Amino acid sequence: MLDWLIPSRPLSIAHRGASAYAPENTLAAFALAADLGADMWEVDLHQTADNQIIAFHDFTVADGRAVSTLSYSELRLVVADDEAPLLSEIIALAQARDCGIYADIKAPDASVTVSRMLQMAGVERAILGAFDPVAVRALRDVNSPYPLAALIPVGVDPFAASEGADIIHLCWENLDRPQDLLDEMFFARCTETGQHVVLWHEEDPARMAELRDKPVLGICSDRPELVNPVRFLGDLQVVCHRGANKIAPENTLSAAHACFAAGFSHVEIDVHVTADDQLVVLHDPTLDRTTNGTGPVCDHTFAQVQALNAGQWFAPFYTNEPIPTLDEMLELAKSYRGRLYIELKSAPANLVWDRVVAHRMQDRVFFWSFVTQSLHDMRAISDKAHLMMRRQDFDTLEEVLASLSPSLVEYTVSDDWSDFPELRRRGIPAMIAYNGDDREVLSRIIGAGADMVNLDQPFLFAELCREKGVAE
Missing domain, CATH: 3.20.20.190 (Phosphatidylinositol (PI) phosphodiesterase)
Structure with a gap:
């Protein structure tokens, strides 16, 4: 045979x-x-x-x-x-x-x-x-x-x-x-x-x-x-930056499907609010780059945003790909038993938290934002919300941990990773973020012992993990 x-x-x-x-x-x-x-x-x-x-x-x-x-x-x-x-x-x-x-x-x-x-x-x-x-x-x-x-x-x-x-x-x-x-x-x-x-x-x-x-x-x-999603040995979790954005248009349901179907644990999404207080998933503050619309997202009603497509720029196959709502992303994550990393853009913390609670996803979502006030708002809303803090924004690890009681700490490839044992001792995951495709850098990340990685090239990372025997 x-x-x-x-x-x-x-x-x-x-x-x-x-x-x-x-x-x-x-x-x-x-x-x-x-x-x-x-x-x-x-x-x-x-x-x-x-x-x-x-x-x-x-x-x-x-x-x-x-x-x-x-x-x-x-x-x-x-x-x-x-x-x-x-x-x-x-x-x-x-x-x-x-x-x-x-x-x-x-x-x-x-x-x-x-x-x-x-x-x-x-x-x-x-x-x-x-x-x-x-x-x-x-x-x-x-x-x-x-x-x-x-x-x-x-x-x-x-x-x-x-x-x-x-x-x-x-x-x-x-x-x-x-x-x-x-x-x-x-x-x-x-x-x-x-x-x-x-x-x-x-x-x-x-x-x-x-x-x-x-x-x-x-x-x-x-x-x-x-059919055969990747299985990482140990407890390594992989966050896919804006979804599988090399397979499908970023921040769309198709891009999220590809990540969860492949076995990756998290999808990172960006959330904005429309003029009538509806939550939609899109990276930029304006519609111009990734849709057939123009102007700020927050100046458009939900009905106007729904009429746009978020995929034609990527490939003709995605001409009818809609801009997803936060509710749709939460529901999709639940269907795969997956998790989300939600970056708060213009979306108010209270509206986002209400939707997360409505889907009973509080323990399967973590948050971050360039807008510091949004993180303070989220912490004021709930002491159970999982917040991420970036190591690069603080002088010492103690300052990181004293700020809003983070559930995880993110590092870049340029940061000092020697904090990892101390974080592990305290039960706080360390995450390395890298948006490049350099195989040597990805190999160094594999050997770093982080609990999570946030990547733009998750499929390449999985391929290297299989080659090194740390995934199957």
Whole structure:
């Protein structure tokens, strides 16, 4: 049996690439999936009228014509520039990024051609699957060297429909609790038939937490980082500065999703108040840089802010990304059992604290602000609010700890880290903040023994931690 078919954890199979963060079935989505730790890319494959194999999900293009009736040059005239890449391009990218290919063959007549193209390119990690049993039989008849998967829709007997296949791929994403059907009896039957199991595309963090411990070969997801989130050895916590701002637009729900799904503990957000006292998440005091609006946030009503988008500046995929509310960020953090670092910008402390309490997140949030009065206001409101203080703002550690009773102390890479043992003795976490991407600096942070890190490059940090054996 191929070694990669006996993984120590489920394979992360990026559904049409990292399709939660980039247009599906595009080279950009596949490359991003590699950045997010995917082991394989699920690719929908069609064949054009002139026998070109392309990645495209639907059987028809926007004007209703079937993909199979169009030549590749005709197809290129009616799809976006980044849509419908050639399989040969995907293979080259997969080899460059060391990722496997999970082919969902939409055109049965193309199945043998797909297998031969992969073989000729020297691809070792590939799975060939299809809903149509004709494709699986054709591959079996030519002794394709790759594992074959039968894609099983809801309401179909998985064992009867997967006869002759090595893998049962359950497409059960539309059931309320499909995980309940994956019981011991089901997996015992799989053992009897000698078949592996791959699961539908899953994006719900609670369900994924149950699924990743099942004895399955792999799990498809639009968020491939969700399948096997990073686990840091010890109690290290990672704060993601403005969310995963290299993956998605900063301070958006998409950027926060990527952080929490990947296993990072905190998302740092910036909170402003609108003209009608609603709390929204945005870094700048003005709308100009990261939205299609102009002028100060606080001069706009909530309705006006809601009508804007906060993502088009980052990529066309995010044209409809809204400016999130603080309530939405709190709710998202709760859904992942995550935490927030809230920086008070123009937002009044009392309004922010009221929302945190309403979501029962008092112990899962800490606060800081350049506006010192905001921190004093927060402490006056509650002695239970977790405040952060920066070491660089004080001459001595004693002065830091005497100021507003902080729950944690932040250090830069230029600060003296010799305070850490004393903070640990007092039960107060030390956090190192670094917004750069220098691997040497990040490696020094890994060895510093801090309790928390606040980073602009959390995925790079996690990669280095894995290399050093302090994360898995």
